[in-house]
Amino acid sequence: MKADQPTLPRILVLASGSGTNLQALIDASRERDFPGQIIAVGCNRPNAFALERAAQANIETFVIDHTKYGSREEFDGALMAEIRRHNPDLLVLAGFMRILTTDFVRAFRGKMLNVHPSLLPDYTGLNTHKRVLEAGDKLHGVSIHFVTEELDGGPVIAQAEVNVTPDDTPETLAEKVQEKEHILYPIVVRWFCEGRIQLGSDYVAFDGEPIGKPTRLPDN
């Protein structure tokens, strides 16, 4: 683990579960030229395996257990206070399964990324793999987007495609999509830390120019 490097952008990762995306980011951040530092990992579930992954990497962790709060506003208030204490430049949602309040989202506008397991704007919400199979789609994938007030609706930065094959189940699709997530998320976080991507009014700018469409990696 790199020592706290004051000049590198400070990344705070929020997760709820197994944390395989967190692991991909930890691994990427160990590369010598990685332009950011993961300064803390926060979870809303005390037993999330993501906490263990962070501890293994000597990254500070915190838990704000949503079951201990009477309302979404109170939970988000506590989460925001803890996040502010760490003064991050970037919030990375990595399987963070909580809907955030408008106030929270506005507070981190342009500084919060999310990974969603579909080719947005298709299939916002949950159970994306099952829904893709039920619809008979041949193409599925993952999107990395800026978080805005609209759930899974913020401008998309990049996507990776996954071909759906006749033998796919929700489980095999989840696996294939996650494999792509682990490649794509570190790339996008790297771009953010290098100052290459910004959130405009309702678009993404890359190197200062609005992008018409998200960058898309084809399946191979």
Ligand code: GAR
């Ligand atoms: C990821 O596959 C991510 O796409 C999904 O949760 C999983 C977390 O896995 N996120 C969403 O569904 C957000 N709506 P991980 O804990 O192993 O990184």
